[in-house]
Amino acid sequence: MESLQLPPIDYGALLPMLILFGAACLGVVAEVVIPQRARNAVQLGLALVAVVAALAAVIWQRGTRTVTIGGAVAVDGPTLFLQGSILVLGGVSLMLIGERSIEKGGAFVSQAAVTVGSQKDLQQAGGRPGATEVYPLTVFALGGMLLFVAANDLLTMFVALEVFSLPLYLLCALARRRRLLSQEAALKYFLLGSYASAFFLFGVAFVYGYAGGIQLAVVHEAVANPQRSEVLLYVGLAMVAIGLLFKAALAPFHVWTPDVYQGAPTPITAFMAACTKVAAFGALLRILYVAFEGVRWSFQPILGTIAVLTMFIGAILAVTQTDLKRLLAYSSIANAGYLLVGVLALNDEGLSGTMFYLVAYGFSVLAAFAIISLVRDADGEATHLSRWAGIGRKSPLLAGVFTFILLTFAGIPLTSGFTSKFAVFGAAVEGGQTWLVIFGVITSMLLAFPYLRVVVLMWLSEPGESAPTVSIPGFLTSAVLGIGVIVTLALGVVPAPLIDLTREASEFVR
Numbered sequence: 279m280e281s282l283q284l285p286p287i288d289y290g291a292l293l294p295m296l297i298l299f300g301a302a303c304l305g306v307v308a309e310v311v312i313p314q315r316a317r318n319a320v321q322l323g324l325a326l327v328a329v330v331a332a333l334a335a336v337i338w339q340r341g342t343r344t345v346t347i348g349g350a351v352a353v354d355g356p357t358l359f360l361q362g363s364i365l366v367l368g369g370v371s372l373m374l375i376g377e378r379s380i381e382k383g384g385a386f387v388s389q390a391a392v393t394v395g396s397q398k399d400l401q402q403a404g405g406r407p408g409a410t411e412v413y414p415l416t417v418f419a420l421g422g423m424l425l426f427v428a429a430n431d432l433l434t435m436f437v438a439l440e441v442f443s444l445p446l447y448l449l450c451a452l453a454r455r456r457r458l459l460s461q462e463a464a465l466k467y468f469l470l471g472s473y474a475s476a477f478f479l480f481g482v483a484f485v486y487g488y489a490g491g492i493q494l495a496v497v498h499e500a501v502a503n504p505q506r507s508e509v510l511l512y513v514g515l516a517m518v519a520i521g522l523l524f525k526a527a528l529a530p531f532h533v534w535t536p537d538v539y540q541g542a543p544t545p546i547t548a549f550m551a552a553c554t555k556v557a558a559f560g561a562l563l564r565i566l567y568v569a570f571e572g573v574r575w576s577f578q579p580i581l582g583t584i585a586v587l588t589m590f591i592g593a594i595l596a597v598t599q600t601d602l603k604r605l606l607a608y609s610s611i612a613n614a615g616y617l618l619v620g621v622l623a624l625n626d627e628g629l630s631g632t633m634f635y636l637v638a639y640g641f642s643v644l645a646a647f648a649i650i651s652l653v654r655d656a657d658g659e660a661t662h663l664s665r666w667a668g669i670g671r672k673s674p675l676l677a678g679v680f681t682f683i684l685l686t687f688a689g690i691p692l693t694s695g696f697t698s699k700f701a702v703f704g705a706a707v708e709g710g711q712t713w714l715v716i717f718g719v720i721t722s723m724l725l726a727f728p729y730l731r732v733v734v735l736m737w738l739s740e741p742g743e744s745a746p747t748v749s750i751p752g753f754l755t756s757a758v759l760g761i762g763v764i765v766t767l768a769l770g771v772v773p774a775p776l777i778d779l780t781r782e783a784s785e786f787v788r
Contacts, residue, residue: 285346285347285348285349285350286346286348287346287347288344288346288353290339290342291339291342291344291346291351291353292346292347292351293332293335293339294332294333294335294336294361294365294424295332295421295424295425295428297328297331297332297335298328298329298332298417298418298420298421298424299418299421300328301324301325301327301328301414301417302328302414302415302417302418302421303414304324305321305324305325305413305414305417306414308320308321308324308414309321309410309411309414317410318376318410321410321413321414322372322376322413324413325372325413325414325416325417326369326372326373326376328417329365329368329369329372329417329420330369332361332365332424333362333365333366333369336358336361336362336365337362339353339358340358342354342358343355343787344787345430345787349430349431349493349495350429350430350431350433350434350493351425351428351429351430351434352428352429352430352494352564352786352787353428353787354785354786354787355782355783355784355785355786356427356560356563356564356629356633356783356784356785356786357427357428357560358783359633359779359780359783360427360556360557360560360633360636361424361427361428363556363633363636363637363640364420364423364424364427364553364556364557365420365424367552367553367556367637367640367641367644368416368420368423368549368553370552370641370644370758370761370762371416371545371548371549371552371553371644372413372416373754373755373757373758374545374548374549374644374647374648374651374754374755374758375412375413375416375545375546375549376754377545377751377752377753377754377755377758378543378544378545378651409452412449412452412546415445415448415449416445416449416549418441418442418445419441419442419445419446419449419549419553420442420553421441421442422438422439422440422441422442422443422445422557423438423442423553423554423556423557425437425438425441425442426438426439426441426442426557426560426561427556427557427560427561427564429561429564430493430494430495430564431491431492431493431494432481432482432485432486432492432494432497432518433482433492435561435565436475436478436479436482436521439475439478439521439525439561440475442554442557443471443475443525446467446546446550446554447464447467447468447471448464449542449543449546449549450463450464450467450538450541450542450543450546450550451463451464451465452543452546453541453542453543454543455657455658455659456541456657456658459540459541460541460542460543461541462537462541463537463538463540463541463542464538464541464542466534466537466538467534467537467538470524470533470534471524471534474520474521474524474525474531475521477517477518477520477521478517478518478520478521478522479521480517481513481514481515481516481517481518481519481520481521482514482518483514484510484511484513484514484517485497485510485511485514485515485518486514487506487510487514488500488506488507488508488510488511488514489501489511494564494565494568494569494788495568495788497569497570498568498569498570498571498572498788501569501570501571501572501573502572511573512573512576515570515573515577518565519562519565519577519581522558522561522562522565523562523584525554525557525558525561526555526558526559526562526614526617526618527555527558527610527611527614528584528585528588528611528614528615528618529584529587529588529591529592529611529615530584530587532588532591532592532611532614535607535608535610535611536604536607536608538550538607539551539603539604539606539607539610540601540603540604540607540661544603544647544650544651544659545647545651547603547647548643548644548646548647548648551606551610551640551643551644551647552639552640552641552643552644553640555610555613555614555617555636555639555640556636556637556640559617559621559632559636560636562621563621563629563632564786566621566624567624567629567786568786568788571624574624578622578624578711581618581621581622582622582711582713582714584618585615585618585619585622585714585717586615586714586717587615588611588612588614588615588618589612589615589616589717589718589721590717590721590724591608591611591612592608592609592610592611592612592613592614592615592721592725593608593612593721593722593724593725594724595608595611596608596609596612596725596728597724597727597728599663599728600662600663600664601661601662601663602650602661602662602663602666602732603647603650603661605663605728605732606643606646606647606650609687609725609728609729610643612721612725613635613639613687615718615721616635616699616702616718616722617632617635617636617639617702619702619703619706619711619714619715619718620632620635620701620702620703620705620706622706622709622711622714623702623705623706623708623709623711624709625705625708625709626781626784626785627701627704627705627708627709628702628705628706628708628709629780629784630701630705630777630780630781630783630784631698631701631702631704631705631780632702632705633780633783633784634697634698634701634769634773634776634777634780635698635699635701635702637769637776638694638695638697638698638765638766638769639694639695639698641694641761641762641765641766641769642683642686642687642694642695642762642766644758644761644762645679645683645758645759645761645762645763645766646680646683646684646687646762648751648755648758648759648762649676649679649680649683649759651755652676652748652749652751652755653665653666653669653676653746653747653748653749654746654747654749655744655746655747660746663731663732663735665745665746666732666735666736666746667735667736667739667740667741667745668736668739668740668741668745669736669741669745669746669748670736670737671741672741672745672748673748676748677736677737679759679763680732680736681733681736681737682763682766682767683762683763683766684729684730684732684733685729685733686766686770687725687729688722688725688726688729688730689722689726691770692767692770692771693766693767693769693770694765694766694767694768694769694770694773695766695770696770697769697770697773698769699718699722701777703715703718703719706718
């Protein structure tokens with residue numbers, strides 16, 4: 279009997295993921311051994327140190343092009359750029375999470391108290407404000423995202439999908455206030471996510487039946503030299519795409535987004551809006567550019583139609599929203615459509631422009647949710663639009679920053695929103711997808727209306743009788759706002775360094 283031969287493993291290529299998974303496991307142990315009084319500081323410090331160490335490992339590997347673990351993981355330019363983006367955005371998200379967890383009566387509630395109804399019952403059940411299990415869960419999610427964008431076979435991609443999805447389902451249910459809304463959102467996200475994962479896994483089976491393997495290089499070779507019925511190929515591609523389109527919040531698989539964005543704690547919503555989108559589009563890029571490039575003429579019209587539908591649904595329904603978090607949810611859906619326009623260019627400029635867009639949007643959306651977390655009333659965050667009337671008179675600095683972020687979302691020149699849209703639309707024109715650009719410009723004009731409505735409401739409307747209070751941001755929230763605004767402005771005025779970096783990174787290893 280021959281001995282089992284393990285595939286060679288390049289631990290250096292896996293180092294960022296190993297750091298995060300190791301830190302997450304340490305965080306679980308810390309929940310047991312660290313005294314409650316010191317637990318928040320220790321957990322936050324451990325999470326941030328892990329993210330910084332993983333980012334250093336990514337930078338150390340710059341220029342690496344390798345495939346390891348028997349072809350299951352690929353480390354190349356797009357992998358390293360997307361991993362670095364996830365880590366930077368994840369680190370900023372952890373700062374926002376940490377600020378809310380430090381606050382008295384913070385944003386999160388212990389799982390031990392999920393079913394209790396009063397503060398007295400909360401204390402009796404062992405619950406505590408600012409539950410620190412949020413940190414290892416977030417780090418686990420970040421580790422799964424790193425693996426997701428590096429996955430070079432479909433089964434590894436599925437495992438990574440579950441690794442970062444399961445912590446997100448739990449994180450969405452940790453809101454301290456409006457717990458029933460939060461738990462309802464988490465349940466919807468879990469159920470719909472489970473169906474999407476099932477579609478993805480079933481699609482993997484069909485692709486395996488067609489290609490005789492699950493590695494992306496094997497699928498690419500089978501697509502280039504077809505020897506079996508293409509029914510298996512197209513059914514498999516459609517089902518795999520459903521799983522990825524769900525995570526990217528693309529229509530018609532976007533229905534979870536408004537409820538989850540509204541019900542989840544605002545720092546978790548910010549984390550999902552920034553990091554999950556990078557992971558989802560990173561995997562979609564690898565699938566379409568590496569495995570199924572040979573059938574591009576078959577999927578381009580279908581995915582193009584999905585992009586147009588997504589842009590219109592996001593833009594039109596954003597106009598009807600009266601809750602800021604739901605408005606930003608539909609804005610996120612529309613932005614997913616713009617990102618898909620860049621993906622469908624299927625050229626180096628499309629890959630570069632999409633990666634630039636992911637970074638630009640991530641920083642601006644983190645700043646937006648950080649601002650929303652500061653406007654509060656007796657019931658918690660005041661997210662209804664009517665509560666923001668006249669806020670510019672009460673806190674002109676906060677209203678000014680939010681106005682800048684909203685103008686960024688609208689794509690006003692000299693902001694990252696304009697530069698990123700120009701990048702993906704230019705790549706789409708070069709790739710022969712001008713029709714998508716036309717719809718993108720139309721929906722961008724439609725989407726400007728809800729943003730400008732909020733601006734007018736803040737500056738020109740009379741404040742209500744019981745205006746909400748504007749909290750003074752703590753150090754971490756101030757840092758998040760400062761980073762978000764500076765990066766948003768810098769990428770609008772001097773985008774060349776990041777664009778050059780994305781162009782250097784726009785080549786997949788096969």
